[in-house]
Amino acid sequence: MDHWTVRGGRKLYGACRVQGSKNASLPILAASVLAGTETELTNVPRLKDIDAALRILRHLGCRAEQEGNDLYIDARGLVRSAVPHALMLEMRSSVIFMGALLARCGEARLSPPGGCQLGKRPIDLHLAALRQLGAEVTEREGEILCRASKLRGTTIRLPFPSVGATENAMLAATAAEGETVIEGAAREPEIRALQDFLNAMGCFVHGAGSGHIVITPRRARSSTEFRIQPDRIAASTLACAAAAAGGELTLLDTESAHFSTVLHFLKQAGCAIMTKQRCVTVRSSGRLRAVGPITTEPYPGFPTDAQPVLMAALLRAEGVTRIRETIFENRFRQVPELRKLGADIAMEGQSAVIRGVERLHGASLTATDLRGGAAMLVAGLAAEGETRVEDEGHIARGYESFDRVLSDLGADVRLN
Ligand code: UD1
Secondary structure (H helix, E strand, C coil): CEEEEEECCCCEEEEEECCECHHHHHHHHHHCCCCCCEEEEECCCCCHHHHHHHHHHHHHCCEEEEECCEEEEEHHHCCCCECCHHHHHCCHHHHHHHHHHHHHHCEEEECCCCCCCCCCCCCHHHHHHHHHCCCEEEEECCEEEEECCCCECCEEECCCCCHHHHHHHHHHHCCCECCEEEECCCCCHHHHHHHHHHHHHCCEEECCCCCEEEEECCCCCCEEEEECCECHHHHHHHHHHHHHHCEEEEEECCCHHHHHHHHHHHHHCCCEEEEECCEEEEEECCCCECCCCEEECCCCCECHHHHHHHHHHCCCCECEEEEECCCCCCCCCCHHHHHCCCCEEEEECCEEEEECCCCCECCEEECCCHHHHHHHHHHHHCCECEEEEEECCCHHHCCCCHHHHHHHCCCEEEEC
């Protein structure tokens, strides 16, 4: 169990580099098994979810080593096409190995994935996409078996732009005979990153970012080098932390276009936002105004992953902010915990209504999930006194050395 202690009331000042993207790294790690080749990745964050992906790679027979933020994978020795249940449970992204293993081995055997309990999180769209490519998919006693003697390129129409289903379809399509078109694809920057990685591997993929992706299989190169893009949710979290605590924070090595919707609301809330090349500066007095309404949507809309941390930043904002969550049924699990700090949040169906309060006070909280846990730390920075967050390790799944990053900026945050 991780114990976080935050003593609020300190402003954040200084500059910090934004970690590499977790959600871009994970599908790329799965993609590294597509062919018997070597992959060198840079700027990979050190996180529990990355460790879980490395354990899956090793179980499959690959060599997988991380040194700092560099990662080396040798997929030539892959000997298995099954991921054991215990490894599947460690994170949601383990499901992306399905498309990759199907492409490499003609078979993938997995169980339903774990990850944050944000709602039902079915994988029907993933399975439907693989079936359309010619895979035979059977689900029996908690096990999913995908098999295909031959995958055939086709047009896949996704009824909802699921990030994971788009990734699985892209990966499986790299081994199909002929061209595959994905219509209604997710447009998140992480999909673009996967496209760029596949192209670096030697495939021919285009259209990512537009909702219409075309995959033309090609023979893979023997080795691929690739740099992971900055994490837009980690950047959003730090920006919200500075907004809540007050101060002036410069995010280095970031891509402001990837989280412009978050910056838009922080600006509306009264923060000064300065963007220059790959740097974003957030200046805040700590006293914000209510914004919105905010509705979470698939990219380029406001990201569901940034919803809890922006909510945390707005707890003391003057006025009323309404946030509607449309992606996950259970994405407000942080709300009962934030109320313990004195926050005034009412739930109305799939919306949260936040009435800004003058003061928050420290309390003992329990992290509910990755982003919900981060939201509690952000709120703790703006609360008077000490906030303790008991955490089963959710926050470390997505934030690299978060205690050190915040402490270096002047926050009083400890992790025991
Ligand atoms: C990814 C991100 C996660 C983010 C989410 C939405 C990673 C590792 N995770 O998750 O951080 O919160 O995108 O931006 O990149 N759905 C179905 N059937 C399916 C698949 C999804 O109904 O087969 C539904 C889900 O239940 C959810 C919605 O679609 O309500 C969005 O899910 P999806 O885009 O697939 O998210 P993930 O890929 O799981």
